Amino acid sequence: MRFDNLTWKEAEEYIKKYKAIILPIGSVEEHGYHLPLSTDSDIAIRIAEELCKRTGLKYLPIIPYGVCISTRDYPGTISVSFDSFRNFLRDILISLKNNGIRKVFIISGHLGDSHISAIKEASRDLDIDVFLLDLREIPYEDVIETKPMHACEYETSLMLYLYPDKVKRDKIVDEEIYKKRFSVKGLRKTESGVFGTPSRANSEKGKILFERIIKSFEEFIKEELSI
Ligand SMILES: [Zn+2]
Secondary structure, X not given: OEHHHOOHHHHHHHHHHHOEEEEEEOOEOOEOOOEOOOHHHHHHHHHHHXXXXXXXXXXXXXXXXXXXXXXXXXXXXXXXXXXXXXXXXXXXXXXXXXXXXXXXXXXXXXXOHHHHHHHHHHOOOOOOEEEEOOHHHOOOOOOOOXXXXXXOHHHHHHHHHHXXXXXXXXXXXXXXXXXXXXXXXXXXXXXXXXXXXXXXXXXXXXXHHHHHHHHHHHHHHHHHHOO
16 A cells, blocks of 8 residues: 555556545653553554545655654653655655656644644645645544543553553543743643543543544545545
8 A cells, every 4th residue: 555565566556546645743752651652553543544545546655753742851752843744745745746646645643833823835836736644633522521632542442442452541640731821932841742642542432533533534635525
């Protein structure tokens, strides 16, 4: 399902047939005591794989680094600058366009404000349709009890469903975020790096969320491709 497993001849055929591709984006970022740095990438990859199975599309190798502002002081978070990320992504989009790709479906596991802005900026004024399949637009209120933040009930539930062996359940702690009123600095640090209530997470919730995400994105892609 990975585009780069094709030969160039196969890639040529694929592009001619679909003119569309999926691009997952992740991060290397702290996710509390209980989740790996790869959490955002792990989730994005699984969504990409599942969508490829259902639509026939291929996915590009993941962009493994993102713009991580609020977590950048934790050991293990590897962040790139807004400009570097935007330019790098823009170059990829331009190259895809030159290849004959007309529609790019981006799935980002990382959802920081600056990171998402950089994705939007990267695709500005390009003669190619770029869609951000945004996890934040999928309804969750009836599934999880607490607001999605970071390494929270939402993310931990997805990880418990998709990668149970990667979750250190005995290390789960809940921490409230403390945001100074009117502060422009973003989230304040918590001790664990958790912002939210992962203790409420379970794999059943993760399964419902994952299936809902896939269904919604699958419908959107099929509509766009008219298949
Ligand atoms: Zn995350």
